Amino acid sequence: MTPSDAGKSPEQRPARRSPFTRRRTLAAIAVLAGGTIGLTACGGHGGGDHAARAAASSTSAAAPAPSTTAPATTAPSATTPSASSSATSTPSAGTQAREDAAAAENASDAKITITPHAGSTGASITHGTEVTVKHGTLTSVTMTAKAGGQRVSGTMSADRTSWTPDGRLARGTQYEISAAATDAKGRAAAADATFATVSTSGSFIGYFTPEDGSTVGVGMPVSINFDKPIYKADRAAVQKAVTVRSSSGQQVVGHWFSPTRLDLRPQHYWAAGAHVSLTLRLDGVEGAPNVFGVQDKTVGFDVGRSQISTVDTKTDEMTVVRDGRVVNTVPVSAGAPEHSTYNGQMVISEKDPTTRMNGATVGFTDDDGKGEYDIPDVPHAMRLSSSGTFIHGNYWGDKSVFGAVNTSHGCVGLSDTKGGKDPNTPAAWFYDNSLIGDVVIVKNSPDKTIQPDNGLNGWNMSWAKWVAGSAL
Secondary structure, three states: OOHHHOOOOHHHOOOOOOHHHHHHHHHHHHHHOOOOOOOOOOOOOOOHHHHHHHHHHHHHHHOOOOOOOOOOOOOOOOOOHHHHHHHHHOOOHHHHHHHHHHHHHHOOOOEEEEEOOOOOOOEOOOOOOEEEEEOOEEEEEEEEEOOOOOEOOEEEOOOOOEEEEOOOOOOOOEEEEEEEEEOOOOOEEEEEEEEEEOOOOOEEOEEEEOOOOOEEOOOOOEEEEEOOOOOHHHHHHHHHOEEEEEOOOOOEEEEEEEOOEEEEEEOOOOOOOOEEEEEEEOEOOEEEOOEEEOOEEEEEEEEOOOEEEEEEOOOOEEEEEEOOEEEEEEEOEOEOHHHOOOEEEEEOOEEEEEEEEEHHHHOOEOOOOOEOOEEEEEEEEEEOOOOOOEEEEEOOOOHHHOOOOOOEOOOEEEEOOHHHOOOOOHHHHHHHOOOOOOEEEEEOOOOOEOOOOOOOOHHHOOHHHHHHOOOO
């Protein structure tokens, strides 16, 4: 097959016809097909129909008109085959150049770019996926998950020159994008690409607290727990990609408690009323060999009023100080001598109107293996440690113990009613007036000081040690 025959159907290909017969056939096909002859081009999307029409027009115009004196069925002379057969079966360099120029002239000016490019693996799930066009406008963009066919919603720019997906993509998923556009002359262009996002095994995510948009107490650190261990050699790069800034201007330093936990805080409690922002630029940052971050986001929280509550286990009283002023003194019952309460600065990390407390979950069991206690409806419960220390309402103890005797298994109990429906109890008042991030200090207990990593309690570490735990 000659180059000019590529892409033609069998009935369009020359089959030992005379030059004149072939010319008339091409002309007839050009007329019957509306001036189109199919051509095959490499790598082009869109503009193919225009190119084909241009090529057909060029071919028809270039072919010389058949002689009126030559019979339509006359075969080439046996004695002079080369001149006539070569001129008709293989286009000249000039003819091919004219065809190429015509095809190029009629191709769409619109140039579509899909990012990530076709065949990419390890693409980000948070940013970088985009369809853009130059010298034209997008008419449609479709993005689907290849396996299940779920369509990904996206937003087209006002000028229809770019498109981006609306939300985070799934990890370890192959996606297909098909896009179409037109140029100023209405000529169409198209492009498509298939790529895969970073795999679950090859990526890591940091789960952070406090929540975006929340209002917290002055003791609330930023705590990030990674779903995969961060190698020691990579911690500096990971920490550098995590930025915490406060409107108060306080310096914030990170401390690695473990390969999966990074906490950040200022030297002293946050200034009341400050706004704090957390920026994660972890996308593409290596946390372990061939394991990369996928997050790129900024969140923020507000610091409320300052409230520091101090529990004295000798006097069994808790003094609540708000913005430097004592607002209440609450009778409490702390841990009994055999189950004393930790000393130290503890931060409220959870608030639950009611919760179940089972001694077996924290090692307090009877001989039968069951918990020494199992209370399904502990009211006004606020967590102070990961190991199970709470400050909570107590409706089962005699009212006389509060402010007089330490009777608990290590928690700090406040007088309450069953169901916690009475808003006038000490437990209800403290619950309603507390924020996640408020500080509760326990002193004069025979127990040790709580470990800094037991809950959000890094304030129990000196600033020098805290800074020494930074990777930067």
